[in-house]
Each structure stands twice: as C-alpha cells, then as structure tokens.
Amino acid sequence: MSALLLREMEERTLHQPKRGGEDPGNGRSFLLVDENENLQVRDELDFLERLDCRAVEGVKVLSIFGNTGDGKSHTLNHCLFGGEEVFPTSPLQDSCTVGVWAAFEPALGLVALDTEGLLGASGNQNQRMRLLLKVLAVSDVVVYRTRAERLHNDMFQFLGSASSAYLRHFTRELRALSSRCGLEVPLSSLGPAIIVFQETSRTRLLGWESSTPGQGDILLQKRFHELGLSTEAFSSVQYVGTQTVSPPTDYSGLLSTLKQQVRNTATRSPRPPAIVYSVLQALSERFSGEISDEKVNLYCFFPDEYFTCSFVCLSCGVRCKNGMNHLRDNIPHLAEGLCQYAHQYNNKVLICKKCYEGGREVIVIPKTSASNENPWLGLAMYAWSGYVLECPCCGIIYRSRQYWIGNQDPESCVVRPEVKHVWPGSETFLTDHQNAAQRMLDGMNFVIQSVSDYSSGPTKAVTAWITDQVAPPYWRPNADITACSGCKKLFEEPERKHHCRACGEGFCQACSSKTMPVPERGWGSAPVRVCDFCYRQGGGGSDVPRTEPVGLMARKVTEVAQSTVDFVSTAIDYPLGFVKGVARPDYWVPDHEIQQCGHCSKALSPRMSKHHCRACGGGFCAQCSSERRPVPSRGWDHPVRVCIRCSQNKGDL
The missing domain is CATH 3.30.40.10 (Zinc/RING finger domain, C3HC4 (zinc finger))
Incomplete structure (x- = not known):
C-alpha cells in the first residue's frame, strides 16, 4: 500500500507543470534570459551543455514573436518538435512564457528561442521590450506569429520600429563583435529574415486571389510602405498564411519556409553555437541599465531611450546621444546642438583661437599667474596686470591689464568662447581657478607657521624669563617647576604652568582652577587664581605679610597686558575666520x-x-x-x- 502511494506521488511530481526558472516538461528547454534581462547561464560551456550541442559545428537561431495568447510556444512545439511540449504551454489567461526560453532542434540545426508575448499585462514593460530586440539581433530567422482575421497595425509598427532601432543601435556593436570573433561575414551586414505567419478561421489569406507565387509578400511590403515604415534592416520579409476552419492547425507551409531559410546561406551562414552565446552576452552587457517605468514613446515600440545613455545635460536638458555604457570605452558624453549658459555651472569655456584654426581644441582658463612664474611674483603680477590666459601650446596669450588703456576683450582677439554641456557627476565647469585670495592666505599662513616653528623655542624661553623677572619674590621660578605641586604630574612641553597667588607654587590647570581674594599677599579684594589646597584653607595664613611685596605691581601690569592681548585675539578671530571662509574655493x-x-x-x-x-x-x-x-x-x-x-x-x- 505504501509502495503504491509512493509511486503515485512520484508520477504526480513528474507531471506537475513547472514555473519560473525551472525546466518545463521533459527538460529540453531552459530559461536563457529572465524578464529583468539577466542571463541565466553561467558561461559559454554551460550554454552548450544545456542546449546539448557541444559537438555541433554550426547552427542558426530561430526566434518567435507575437501577442500574448497567439500560440507562439505551441507553434514551435508542433513545427519543430513533432508536437512534443518542449516549450511549456498553458490554457490559462496568464502568459506561461516569462523571459526567453531556449532549446536545440538537431534535425535542422536550429537554436529555437521562445519569447514572452507582446501586449501582455506584466511589469517592467520597457525592459522586456528592449530584451526582445536583443533576441532579434542574435536571430537568423524571426517568426512573427499572429492569430487574427486581419493583420493589425501593431505588427507593422513593431517590425518597422525594430528595423529602425536595429540599424541605429545594434549595427556598430555587431560589427565590432564580428571583428573580435573573426567572422568572415559581419553579423551586422543584414538582419534576420522575417516570416509573418498568420492564422485565420473565416477570412481569406493575403494574396489568395492571385496564382502568382509571392503575391502575399508584395502586399505585405506595400502595407509597410503605406504606413511609412521601413524593413531595410531585414534580409527578407515573407508571408505565410494558414486558414483553420477546424483544428488542428496546418504548419506545413511554415515548416517548408523555415527549411528554405535554413538552407539559404546567401545572406546568413551557420555559425558555432559559442558565437551565439558571445553575441547575446555582449549585447546584454552593452544595453543594460534602469529604464523609467513610464512609457517613453506611445507610437514607437523601441524608442532611442531604451538603447542610449540616460544622462541629461544639467544646463539645457538635452539627452546624451551615445549608446548605453559608453563611458566604459572612454567615450565622453555627446549631445546634438548648442547648450545654453547657466550661471550656477559656469559652463562657458574659452578655446585658444590659434589652436582652433590649426584643427585643435585647447581650452584655456583664466588664472592668477602663469605656470612658470614664482607664486609670490605671480600674485604681484595679478595685482598689477590682472588675470592671465595661458595656452599649453602657445604660452601666455593674454593679460587682462597688460596696457594702461586700450586692453581688448580676449574673446575678440585670442580666444573663441563656447558654451559646453554639463553632465551629472562632472566637475569640469564647477572649478574656480581664480584662487588668488586663498593663495594669499596660504602664503601668510606659511610665513606665520615658519616663523612660529623656528622661533617657538626662543619665544618660550624669553617668555619664561620675563615672567620670572616680574614675579613676586614668594613665587617659585618657572625653571624650577617640572611637575604640578598638587597632583605631581610632569609638565609636557606645550602645557602651561600656573602659579597660586596665595602660596606661589606651580600647578596645572586642573589643580589651580579656583579663585578667591588674597589681600594678605597684596592682591586686593579682587578674586585671583589659587590652588585647591589654599582655596580649602581660606588664605595664606597669619604669618603672611600684609604689605604689597616688591615687584607685585609689575606682575599686575603684565597680567592686564596679557588679558588685553587675549581679548583682541578673540575679537580678531571671527573676521579672520570669515575671510578664510570667503576665500576658500567652492x-x-x-x-x-x-x-x-x-x-x-x-x-x-x-x-x-x-x-x-x-x-x-x-x-x-x-x-x-x-x-x-x-x-x-x-x-x-x-x-x-x-x-x-x-x-x-x-x-x-
């Protein structure tokens, strides 16, 4: 009983439909690219193993497009695989194909790619549409499957837009790939062959009234022409129709046309399957990145925004016209037309006129001094003769105050002004080279620092000697104070020594932070600095003389002078900081x-x-x-x- 139940569970698991990234049915097809444009195979070897075509020398690629629910997967299964459900199908309303699925058909040597349906109700529509054009670019044959009584404009718009986008954005990339792969025939020479496969139930097929072969192809091209659309990128456009009054659908006409295209090597020859993977990988890397969720162009299936750089000029709002990820190839941003000047970006540049006439574009920038001038001499020259324009090729070409009178505007004689586009992340026009104020401050700080460094030792020694000379007789000399008399901590070089006005010993800041009057030492009734011990004792004691010691007046005068200097330094500190802030570059x-x-x-x-x-x-x-x-x-x-x-x-x- 348990063995029978286990067998039933195993069979139920084997026949359960697969979803997401799992292999459907018999596992012959697999998810090649997901709906977010991410390749689902690790590398070239993984691609060949999953297709099971490592021993195959050459293959062609067949892809199928069409609206959701028109039977794309069913068509591939019955046309190429004898009705075996290699690609999953579903009777539900939701699309059963998400992303791009792949399988190999060995009899014809075809790598079949099943794509997600058009006009479906799913997210990331812009990315999904861009993915379809990548699939079209790697295909040799494209089948557009439609199950409708009449050919609608959506199909013509899709194919016409795909042709235009292929020529604008994929031709150059495919040509570069052909060169890297060493192919004799460039991949970009001609796009895929298009087969429009229409199935009707009541209406006649296109060109039914004519016995001339290919009449449907002519009518199809006429319809493209009437809509103002071009199929220039495609090697051929053919029409195949079948009328199904009662199932099953007859796929013999489509299969016959497919075999003709596979055998036709005039425009496209079979190539190693590894090349297919390399091309798809390169296109995925080149045309990737976020796209806005909003529909860019309601009248175009493949607008330029899907394949071009998303950067927009900050000054004029024009979009870069280079392809996606062009900065990887060290290709700068490029936009059509002239930009407009914006004060906040300062995007007007000056180009040396002499170099421009010689075929070179050399930008010159107003500076305070030339590169070969001494910094201090340059500042003096700046104050006397104004800013300088220096070309790396021509040298100094202009000084703003070179003459007392009659100085010409540089734009009328030596430079050519041009307004450049400003791209996000670029600091080209945000740099201020007029840094004379900051250079002056740097020079002053350098002088002050040099004087301070060279004179710090003698200055401290002289200060200590003067302090000892004006100190009262009961103060311990600075030279004898090596440690705090309270906490016994050794004084470090920059640390200041404080004398207690009551006992005269030397203390650190923490041990002499209290103040109180010391009249017995002649300091009057005003509070003065004392150590913590004297503060707790309340004074110097009864044996301390009540008269003012000799030299105390000199010390008082010194302290008043020092306090005045400290106050003036504090008062100057704010405007000096303000000047520094103004002078510093942005x-x-x-x-x-x-x-x-x-x-x-x-x-x-x-x-x-x-x-x-x-x-x-x-x-x-x-x-x-x-x-x-x-x-x-x-x-x-x-x-x-x-x-x-x-x-x-x-x-x-």
Whole structure:
C-alpha cells in the first residue's frame, strides 16, 4: 500500500507543470534570459551543455514573436518538435512564457528561442521590450506569429520600429563583435529574415486571389510602405498564411519556409553555437541599465531611450546621444546642438583661437599667474596686470591689464568662447581657478607657521624669563617647576604652568582652577587664581605679610597686558575666520563638516588644525596631508598641500 502511494506521488511530481526558472516538461528547454534581462547561464560551456550541442559545428537561431495568447510556444512545439511540449504551454489567461526560453532542434540545426508575448499585462514593460530586440539581433530567422482575421497595425509598427532601432543601435556593436570573433561575414551586414505567419478561421489569406507565387509578400511590403515604415534592416520579409476552419492547425507551409531559410546561406551562414552565446552576452552587457517605468514613446515600440545613455545635460536638458555604457570605452558624453549658459555651472569655456584654426581644441582658463612664474611674483603680477590666459601650446596669450588703456576683450582677439554641456557627476565647469585670495592666505599662513616653528623655542624661553623677572619674590621660578605641586604630574612641553597667588607654587590647570581674594599677599579684594589646597584653607595664613611685596605691581601690569592681548585675539578671530571662509574655493569641504581626517579617520577637535587638500578639497590631519604637488587642474601651478591619496594618484592632479 505504501509502495503504491509512493509511486503515485512520484508520477504526480513528474507531471506537475513547472514555473519560473525551472525546466518545463521533459527538460529540453531552459530559461536563457529572465524578464529583468539577466542571463541565466553561467558561461559559454554551460550554454552548450544545456542546449546539448557541444559537438555541433554550426547552427542558426530561430526566434518567435507575437501577442500574448497567439500560440507562439505551441507553434514551435508542433513545427519543430513533432508536437512534443518542449516549450511549456498553458490554457490559462496568464502568459506561461516569462523571459526567453531556449532549446536545440538537431534535425535542422536550429537554436529555437521562445519569447514572452507582446501586449501582455506584466511589469517592467520597457525592459522586456528592449530584451526582445536583443533576441532579434542574435536571430537568423524571426517568426512573427499572429492569430487574427486581419493583420493589425501593431505588427507593422513593431517590425518597422525594430528595423529602425536595429540599424541605429545594434549595427556598430555587431560589427565590432564580428571583428573580435573573426567572422568572415559581419553579423551586422543584414538582419534576420522575417516570416509573418498568420492564422485565420473565416477570412481569406493575403494574396489568395492571385496564382502568382509571392503575391502575399508584395502586399505585405506595400502595407509597410503605406504606413511609412521601413524593413531595410531585414534580409527578407515573407508571408505565410494558414486558414483553420477546424483544428488542428496546418504548419506545413511554415515548416517548408523555415527549411528554405535554413538552407539559404546567401545572406546568413551557420555559425558555432559559442558565437551565439558571445553575441547575446555582449549585447546584454552593452544595453543594460534602469529604464523609467513610464512609457517613453506611445507610437514607437523601441524608442532611442531604451538603447542610449540616460544622462541629461544639467544646463539645457538635452539627452546624451551615445549608446548605453559608453563611458566604459572612454567615450565622453555627446549631445546634438548648442547648450545654453547657466550661471550656477559656469559652463562657458574659452578655446585658444590659434589652436582652433590649426584643427585643435585647447581650452584655456583664466588664472592668477602663469605656470612658470614664482607664486609670490605671480600674485604681484595679478595685482598689477590682472588675470592671465595661458595656452599649453602657445604660452601666455593674454593679460587682462597688460596696457594702461586700450586692453581688448580676449574673446575678440585670442580666444573663441563656447558654451559646453554639463553632465551629472562632472566637475569640469564647477572649478574656480581664480584662487588668488586663498593663495594669499596660504602664503601668510606659511610665513606665520615658519616663523612660529623656528622661533617657538626662543619665544618660550624669553617668555619664561620675563615672567620670572616680574614675579613676586614668594613665587617659585618657572625653571624650577617640572611637575604640578598638587597632583605631581610632569609638565609636557606645550602645557602651561600656573602659579597660586596665595602660596606661589606651580600647578596645572586642573589643580589651580579656583579663585578667591588674597589681600594678605597684596592682591586686593579682587578674586585671583589659587590652588585647591589654599582655596580649602581660606588664605595664606597669619604669618603672611600684609604689605604689597616688591615687584607685585609689575606682575599686575603684565597680567592686564596679557588679558588685553587675549581679548583682541578673540575679537580678531571671527573676521579672520570669515575671510578664510570667503576665500576658500567652492570644492573645499567646509571646516564645520570636517570631524575626522579623510584618510586615517583620526578625530579632529575644533582646536586642531584642519588641512585642506588642494586637489580633492577634503579635510585631513597634518600627517596625512604633508605632501606638496602642483595641481594645475584646480589652478595651482606650483607645489601646494595635497593628501596622501591624491599624491599617489598623480594622474588626477
């Protein structure tokens, strides 16, 4: 009993219909490309094994198109495989073919491709339509299957649009593939042969009244011409009709025509099945990417938007006309027509007129100084004679204030203005090369830093000596203070030593943060700095003299002067920061957004110096931005500070 039940379950599993990416029926067909245009075979060997045609030297490719429910899979099964259900069929309303399925017919040497139906209610319609044209491009014979009493305009529009798109977008790619594969006849020389297979039940077939062979083909071409459509891309367009008053459908006429096309090698010869996979893979890689869910063109099955670059000029809104993924081949964006100037993108460029007349397009950029001038001399020249235009080929061609009077506009004498398109992700027109203000600040900071570095030691020594000279007699000299008298922590080089006004010992900031009046030491009634111990004791004691010590007045004057200097420095700090913010180029990251080093990720406190890389504009610590290189692409012709990453990528400077 259990054995019988197990056998019934096995048979039920074997006859259960397959869905999705599983092999249907007997497993002779398989999902080659899914509805998202993704290849479902790993490589060329996997493709040959699943087709079971590794020993076959040459094959042709047959694909079938048509509306959902017109019997495409059924036609392939009965015409090529003797009625065996190699491709799955279904009596349901939903389409049973999703994506592209493949199977091999050994008698005719055909790789049959079954496609998803047109005009079906499914998502990703734009991607599915683009997939159909890829299938058409790799096919030698295309059958358009229609089960209708009359040939509708949808079929003519589909084939006419496919022909036009094939010539515009696939010819060049197929020619390149032919060259790489070493084929004698280019794949792009002629497109596939088209067979329109119509099945009617009540109406007469096309050209039935004429006994002349091929009359249906002539009427078919006439209809294309009347609709203003071309079939130039196809090697031939044939009509095959059958009238089915009662089932089954007669496929003999279609099979006879297919055999003629397979034997015909005048336009298309059989090729190794590995070439079929290579072509399909190359087309899938080239024409891929997201497409908007909205219908691009209601009157065209294959609009250019399916196969061309999706980038749009930020200034004028014109779309790039190059093919998809052209940047992989280092081909820049290209658009037809002139662009319009946009102030925010500053997309007007100046082209050296002399080079342009010689057949070269050399862009020149206004700069503060020429590349061969000293930075400081260049700034002086900028202040005296204005900006400079320097051509890499012709040298300095213009200075804005070269003469006292009569300076001509550069556009009228040495340069040719042109408005360029602005593409997303490009910084070509966002770079400001007029960086004289920032260069001046850099020069001042360099001088200040140099003086500070060379004089830091002597300055600290002199400051300590002056402090000891004006200190009261009971203060411990700075030279004798090596550690905090409270916590015994050793003083580091930049750390400041604080004297307690009550006991005169030296303390760190944490151990001398309290203030209170110390009148017994002559400091009057105003609160002054004391250590924590004296603060708890409440003063210096009864044995402390009540008169003002000798030299205390000098110390008071020194503290007032130091407080005044600190106040003035704070008052100057805001306008100096404002000037720095205005002078810095637009591509620099603002100081308040820099929380850590862009290379080592070290946290940068507000009091630490944040160094900007002149190439990328990021913020870095001193160790990660110690290199100096010219950055002519940013207007820095002389060595300036750059980060480690930009220093290593010298090609980007």
